[in-house]
Amino acid sequence: MLLQISLNALALGAAYGLLALGFVMILNATSAVNFAHGDMVMVGAYLAIALHGVFNIPGALLLPLVMALMALLGFVFSWFAYFPLKDRPPVSVFISTIAIGIVFQNSINAVQGAEPRKGPALLGEGQLALGSLTISEQSLSIIGVALLLIVAQYYLLNRTGIGRKLRATAQDRPMAEALGIRVNRMIALTFAIGSALAGAAGLMLSNTFFTSPTDGSNYILKAYIAVTIGGWGSLPGALCGALIIALFEVVYPSLPVLIPALKEIAPLLFTQTTSTIVLYIGLLCIMFFRPQGLFGEKVQKRV
Amino acid sequence: MSGIAQTINWSKTGIRPLLILCVLLLAIWPFTMTSAYQIRIFTIVGIYALLSLGYQFIFGHVGALALTQGTFFGVGAYVTGILSTRYGWGGEYTLMLSVLIPIALAAMIAAPVLRLDSHYFALATLGIGQVLLLIAVAWQEVTGGSNGLSGIPALKFLGMEASKGYGIMAVVWGFVVAGAFLSWRITRGLYGAALTISRENPIAALAIGIDTAALRYAMFLLSALFAGVAGALYAHTIKVVSVEALEFPIMVACLTITVVGGRTHIAGAILGAILIINLPEWFRAMEKYYLIAYGVALLVMIVVAPLGLIGLLEQLRVKLWPEQPKQLPAASAPVPAPHAEIMTGTHGTPLLEVKDIHKRFGGVRALNGVSFSIAQGEIFGLIGPNGSGKTTMLNIITGIYRAEAGSVFLLGDNISKKPSFQIARSGVARTFQNINLVDDMTVLDNVAVARYGFEDAGLVQAASAGWHDPAWQRARANAMFILQALGVDLVANQMAGGLPYGSKRKVEIARALALEPRLLLLDEPAAGLNEGEQHDLADRLRTFAKNGLSILVIEHNMPFLMPLAQRMACLDHGELIAEGTPLEIRNNPLVIAAYLGAPEESTV
Numbered sequence: 001m002l003l004q005i006s007l008n009a010l011a012l013g014a015a016y017g018l019l020a021l022g023f024v025m026i027l028n029a030t031s032a033v034n035f036a037h038g039d040m041v042m043v044g045a046y047l048a049i050a051l052h053g054v055f056n057i058p059g060a061l062l063l064p065l066v067m068a069l070m071a072l073l074g075f076v077f078s079w080f081a082y083f084p085l086k087d088r089p090p091v092s093v094f095i096s097t098i099a100i101g102i103v104f105q106n107s108i109n110a111v112q113g114a115e116p117r118k119g120p121a122l123l124g125e126g127q128l129a130l131g132s133l134t135i136s137e138q139s140l141s142i143i144g145v146a147l148l149l150i151v152a153q154y155y156l157l158n159r160t161g162i163g164r165k166l167r168a169t170a171q172d173r174p175m176a177e178a179l180g181i182r183v184n185r186m187i188a189l190t191f192a193i194g195s196a197l198a199g200a201a202g203l204m205l206s207n208t209f210f211t212s213p214t215d216g217s218n219y220i221l222k223a224y225i226a227v228t229i230g231g232w233g234s235l236p237g238a239l240c241g242a243l244i245i246a247l248f249e250v251v252y253p254s255l256p257v258l259i260p261a262l263k264e265i266a267p268l269l270f271t272q273t274t275s276t277i278v279l280y281i282g283l284l285c286i287m288f289f290r291p292q293g294l295f296g297e298k299v300q301k302r303v
Numbered sequence: 304m305s306g307i308a309q310t311i312n313w314s315k316t317g318i319r320p321l322l323i324l325c326v327l328l329l330a331i332w333p334f335t336m337t338s339a340y341q342i343r344i345f346t347i348v349g350i351y352a353l354l355s356l357g358y359q360f361i362f363g364h365v366g367a368l369a370l371t372q373g374t375f376f377g378v379g380a381y382v383t384g385i386l387s388t389r390y391g392w393g394g395e396y397t398l399m400l401s402v403l404i405p406i407a408l409a410a411m412i413a414a415p416v417l418r419l420d421s422h423y424f425a426l427a428t429l430g431i432g433q434v435l436l437l438i439a440v441a442w443q444e445v446t447g448g449s450n451g452l453s454g455i456p457a458l459k460f461l462g463m464e465a466s467k468g469y470g471i472m473a474v475v476w477g478f479v480v481a482g483a484f485l486s487w488r489i490t491r492g493l494y495g496a497a498l499t500i501s502r503e504n505p506i507a508a509l510a511i512g513i514d515t516a517a518l519r520y521a522m523f524l525l526s527a528l529f530a531g532v533a534g535a536l537y538a539h540t541i542k543v544v545s546v547e548a549l550e551f552p553i554m555v556a557c558l559t560i561t562v563v564g565g566r567t568h569i570a571g572a573i574l575g576a577i578l579i580i581n582l583p584e585w586f587r588a589m590e591k592y593y594l595i596a597y598g599v600a601l602l603v604m605i606v607v608a609p610l611g612l613i614g615l616l617e618q619l620r621v622k623l624w625p626e627q628p629k630q631l632p633a634a635s636a637p638v639p640a641p642h643a644e645i646m647t648g649t650h651g652t653p654l655l656e657v658k659d660i661h662k663r664f665g666g667v668r669a670l671n672g673v674s675f676s677i678a679q680g681e682i683f684g685l686i687g688p689n690g691s692g693k694t695t696m697l698n699i700i701t702g703i704y705r706a707e708a709g710s711v712f713l714l715g716d717n718i719s720k721k722p723s724f725q726i727a728r729s730g731v732a733r734t735f736q737n738i739n740l741v742d743d744m745t746v747l748d749n750v751a752v753a754r755y756g757f758e759d760a761g762l763v764q765a766a767s768a769g770w771h772d773p774a775w776q777r778a779r780a781n782a783m784f785i786l787q788a789l790g791v792d793l794v795a796n797q798m799a800g801g802l803p804y805g806s807k808r809k810v811e812i813a814r815a816l817a818l819e820p821r822l823l824l825l826d827e828p829a830a831g832l833n834e835g836e837q838h839d840l841a842d843r844l845r846t847f848a849k850n851g852l853s854i855l856v857i858e859h860n861m862p863f864l865m866p867l868a869q870r871m872a873c874l875d876h877g878e879l880i881a882e883g884t885p886l887e888i889r890n891n892p893l894v895i896a897a898y899l900g901a902p903e904e905s906t907v
Contacts, residue, residue, distance in 0.1 A: 033425070033426070035425075080602065081602070084606040085605065085606060088609065091366070091368050091425075092605055092609065094368055094425055095368070095558070095562060095601065095605050096601075096602055096605050096606065098555070098558070098601070099598045099599070099601035099602035099605065100598065100602060101598075102555055102594060102595070102597060102598030102601070103595055103598035103599060103602075105594075106592055106594040106595040106598065107592075107595055109592070110592045110595070214551070217429060217433065217551060218433070220426070220429075221426065221429060221430055221433060224426040224430075225430075228423075232423075271441075273437050273440070273441045274441075276433070276434075276437055277434050277437055277438065280430045280431070280433060280434045281434065283427070283430055284412075284415050284416065284427065284430070284431070285415075287415055287416065287423065287427060288414070288415035
């Protein structure tokens with residue numbers, strides 16, 4: 001039981017991790033919040049469902065195609081939502097990404113309807129029996145694939161020339177520009193990578209949790225909470241934050257199962273809904289006491 | 304000038320003739336309506352106009368992207384829905400509670416989220432909205448769950464019932480007019496100028512004694528007030544409250560209206576509401592996917608016309624028919640500040656005493672045990688190589704940074720724990736190395752807004768003043784006097800952003816002087832001034848000092864500083880390495896080493 005719960009939490013955390021990573025990468029490169037990042041997850045899920053309908057192959061094989069298309073979408077997205085506003089206050093980008101998020105949501109709604117849809121499984125939906133243990137095939141494959149993507153992302157950022165350019169652009173744009181890096185290309189590339197990761201998360205999450213056009217705001221909040229916990233702008237922090245959220249979301253509703261005494265005291269306190277409420281209120285508490293995040297370092301603005 | 308002549312003058316400036324025409328057309332429009340449906344749409348336009356008028360306070364005037372306006376609206380609607388259907392309460396109570404509960408909610412959530420940076424703030428407010436939505440869905444016994452509440456009665460107030468159709472429409476538009484009037488009163492004068500500088504340049508606002516947090520708080524509550532009224536009227540108009548009232552599309556519509564119309568213009572909220580609410584009517588073919596059009600409209604406006612349609616019209620007017628410059632107020636000297644007499648009464652205590660200040664940035668020691676003091680009427684020069692901690696010291700004195708250890712005393716009073724705006728109000732004024740003026744405000748208004756702390760300006764005062772805000776008129780007259788004293792009164796009517804660098808510096812000094820400070824902190828005041836201007840500035844500073852003002856000058860320009868300062872100190876790597884008369888400083892080997900590099904034998 002405990003193993004199963006932790007495996008589910010790890011799978012959920014890995015998918016959230018991909019979402020949060022993309023969010024932070026874009027945040028660092030542009031110092032603007034991409035509000036449509038949650039909608040990218042939803043678009044990725046619908047893309048996977050559509051492609052699955054055409055090719056009817058497992059999600060793991062669809063993944064490269066979904067990610068490639070999402071990267072292209074991210075690229076185009078940056079031309080509409082970011083570049084026209086890059087010299088304006090960050091709030092402008094926030095609003096423009098809200099605008100495109102609205103377009104995404106309602107376009108999908110127009111084409112697919114508001115009904116929740118189920119996405120393809122990565123490999124299979126069965127349960128694997130390991131002695132007395134049964135493990136969900138989907139959870140296991142999510143963990144595997146997400147780990148692969150996280151490692152690939154780490155490798156790209158830290159071990160390749162283009163990764164160095166990406167990081168330089170994120171850390172100090174004028175300096176990177178002075179060194180001859182084409183920063184606009186790097187930023188567009190960051191949007192592409194971030195969207196591809198969000199799309200991958202969408203594919204993975206849509207099998208277990210289904211997807212509907214209005215999912216975006218939920219996902220953007222998850223990414224945001226992960227980043228708030230982990231420290232604004234930190235990639236490893238975002239991953240940690242994502243894992244903590246997932247652990248909470250999986251463990252909290254199953255607390256009455258783990259501790260039967262709770263069931264008698266307050267059966268209504270441990271539903272999915274209350275879990276989300278508690279999570280958001282927890283977030284507000286973190287922000288109240290530690291605005292720099294749980295693990296973040298306090299930054300001060302230059303005057 | 305008589306009141307009528309003034310009113311006529313007022314109505315001819317800017318795009319007001321056009322707006323007045325539009326208001327007249329708008330007033331006639333309902334009488335041409337033939338179907339109940341048209342009346343209903345027009346009522347809903349009014350409700351959204353009210354919602355957006357409220358949203359302009361927080362989003363437009365203080366520039367905080369709150370995503371709670373839809374939530375406050377939904378809460379207002381639910382309060383009316385629940386109380387009127389389940390308990391049969393009348394409009395006197397439901398309307399009041401529909402306003403009070405969103406305000407209380409705003410007051411509660413403001414504490415943790417309002418001080419956050421913009422992106423944090425937006426997402427935090429979104430989170431709050433989601434929590435309330437989940438509660439509304441889950442708490443079926445009270446809210447009716449996802450089915451919502453139906454059968455909400457018509458609005459009854461003191462025995463009068465707002466009938467379906469024209470009745471409720473009149474009530475709604477009555478509130479719009481009242482809301483627009485309130486909004487105009489609050490934002491037109493000194494209080495409005497304080498809102499503008501808090502939005503455009505929060506650091507400068509704090510430096511002139513404006514409590515930006517208090518302004519944000521007030522605006523957040525005010526936006527909740529408008530949203531609560533709008534929500535209650537919405538419930539009475541459509542007779543049903545469901546979770547839709549709390550869902551994101553309402554917030555999206557409100558944001559779109561405000562961005563499309565113009566985020567600080569009253570007319571913008573109304574024009575935006577007319578366009579955005581009628582959009583699905585005009586494009587019926589789009590059915591329910593008009594929200595895509597909202598998204599596109601929002602994106603296009605934010606890229607092409609960030610000031611909204613009304614802002615665009617204003618720009619057009621300025622381009623096509625340039626206006627006569629506004630008449631400047633007659634200069635009048637400010638009434639001496641309350642602390643003026645205290646200043647003359649204290650002898651012996653130094654005016655400013657900085658004791659053993661330590662400040663680190665990560666691993667860098669910016670200041671390491673710095674102490675010095677400044678006497679009354681003294682001009683004190685602070686020098687040191689770049690990065691030696693001079694500006695950091697200024698930021699610590701003015702409370703923008705907090706020192707890890709050490710204290711700052713002003714006339715024996717420890718100010719190191721006080722918030723920045725209070726330090727400014729107790730008589731410490733400053734200028735900035737990288738000029739912090741509001742570019743889109745005139746020079747006169749940039750200086751006048753610094754009188755905020757003296758005029759006892761506030762929300763209530765602004766709302767209750769008559770046709771003119773007397774506080775603003777006094778502030779502008781005083782500002783004119785100060786501009787004259789610094790010799791920059793000729794540019795008073797120009798936008799600050801268009802001034803040459805040297806004039807900007809002088810305007811900043813004028814703004815600092817408008818605080819009637821005891822201590823003036825100048826960060827490289829001579830930078831960008833030619834020699835003549837430097838002489839002129841030095842002369843003026845000497846005169847101020849003779850009248851009792853203490854001045855701390857950070858400067859690299861030694862020909863300017865040496866003859867000006869009575870005493871000087873030199874910082875190097877966060878340590879005070881020398882203090883004395885200009886002559887002593889000039890001959891001090893440590894100072895020479897700090898500037899020119901140490902001789903080789905001592906760099907071991």
